[in-house]
Amino acid sequence: MKYRAELIGSSLFVWDFKSANAIYWNGYYGRPLWVQKPKGEFSSPLVLDIIEGAYLVEKGNLYVSKNGTWLSTSELLDLGRSVHERFDDLYAAYKRLREMGFVVLPGIKFGADFAVYRKGPGIEHAPYIVKVFRPNSEVSATDVVLTGRLGRSVKKKFVYAIVKDSENVDFVGFDWWKP
Amino acid sequence: MSKRAKFFLLIGDKKEEVSLESPEAIAGIGQEEDGAVYLMPYEALYILEKGLSRMTLNGAEVEFQGLFRMATESGFNTSVYLVYRDLKEKGYYIKRGLEPYYQLSVARGGEAPSSYKVIILKEGEFVRALKLLKGIKEIIKENREPLLAIVDRRGEITYYKAFIFHGEA
Numbered sequence: 001m002k003y004r005a006e007l008i009g010s011s012l013f014v015w016d017f018k019s020a021n022a023i024y025w026n027g028y029y030g031r032p033l034w035v036q037k038p039k040g041e042f043s044s045p046l047v048l049d050i051i052e053g054a055y056l057v058e059k060g061n062l063y064v065s066k067n068g069t070w071l072s073t074s075e076l077l078d079l080g081r082s083v084h085e086r087f088d089d090l091y092a093a094y095k096r097l098r099e100m101g102f103v104v105l106p107g108i109k110f111g112a113d114f115a116v117y118r119k120g121p122g123i124e125h126a127p128y129i130v131k132v133f134r135p136n137s138e139v140s141a142t143d144v145v146l147t148g149r150l151g152r153s154v155k156k157k158f159v160y161a162i163v164k165d166s167e168n169v170d171f172v173g174f175d176w177w178k179p
Numbered sequence: 180m181s182k183r184a185k186f187f188l189l190i191g192d193k194k195e196e197v198s199l200e201s202p203e204a205i206a207g208i209g210q211e212e213d214g215a216v217y218l219m220p221y222e223a224l225y226i227l228e229k230g231l232s233r234m235t236l237n238g239a240e241v242e243f244q245g246l247f248r249m250a251t252e253s254g255f256n257t258s259v260y261l262v263y264r265d266l267k268e269k270g271y272y273i274k275r276g277l278e279p280y281y282q283l284s285v286a287r288g289g290e291a292p293s294s295y296k297v298i299i300l301k302e303g304e305f306v307r308a309l310k311l312l313k314g315i316k317e318i319i320k321e322n323r324e325p326l327l328a329i330v331d332r333r334g335e336i337t338y339y340k341a342f343i344f345h346g347e348a
Binding site: 128134 | 303306337
């Protein structure tokens with residue numbers, strides 16, 4: 001089934017409630033505009049961010065239009081690059097995590113790039129928070145401790161995604177350890 | 180450890196012969212090769228700090244402070260000593276690591292070979308994400324557990340166990 005979304009600014013809106021529910025409940029993509037924590041079927045449009053929108057378009061599950069014109073995956077990816085400096089790295093990590101079967105949500109409220117669930121929000125707390133790095137990114141002691149502290153305070157394991165290119169992403173996790 | 184064994188201190192890129200008054204007191208410290216025992220600066224510092232043996236270098240007695248200064252001037256990373264002593268004090272058995280991947284090999288008392296390999300990162304220093312990843316992968320390839328020891332600017336240490344994330348629980 002292919003759904004329709006409209007690009008406004010850098011967000012994608014699914015106006016049809018039925019489509020919004022289908023997209024949301026089939027992998028927790030997007031966020032209902034008028035419902036903070038949906039428990040069941042909701043009556044609201046759905047907002048998708050550009051990363052998940054591009055992923056759904058690439059998978060062939062979504063059409064996106066802007067001012068009445070359909071956009072290709074590459075046009076959406078270009079738009080993503082124009083709104084987010086690290087878009088390609090984030091997209092590669094997002095895609096890989098989704099392919100691994102995870103539900104992937106924005107992680108900014110945890111100070112990370114992604115919050116990653118095995119089952120989904122509302123069913124469990126996100127077990128992982130993920131920060132995305134390039135192979136040449138410099139990781140400092142402070143980065144590790146900050147993410148580690150954060151992970152512990154919100155009871156999550158923290159994982160670094162190291163993105164070599166769109167097809168090569170390594171994930172390294174860290175757990176606080178007491179000798 | 181034989182009283183007649185020769186002892187060498189590896190400092191910077193030099194190998195200095197040292198004499199130990201009580202070599203039997205440093206069992207488990209240093210690496211034996213061809214009848215000689217090689218000490219890393221952190222091991223020599225630990226010996227002196229704990230008063231396990233007096234040590235002389237070129238006929239002069241070496242003291243902790245002097246060795247600390249000399250080792251640091253030769254590029255020795257004092258964080259390694261801090262992690263070494265912390266784990267040693269907690270009962271771990273420690274051998275030198277495999278540079279540049281990891282600095283220490285660590286086992287709980289009685290365990291052999293070492294269960295953990297320790298990568299040390301000091302506050303203010305940076306490591307390239309790829310280098311960190313390679314170190315962790317190298318340790319996992321050896322079927323050991325990678326540890327990351329973060330040393331703050333006053334020497335406090337926080338440890339993390341690293342793992343390659345494949346999506347497991």
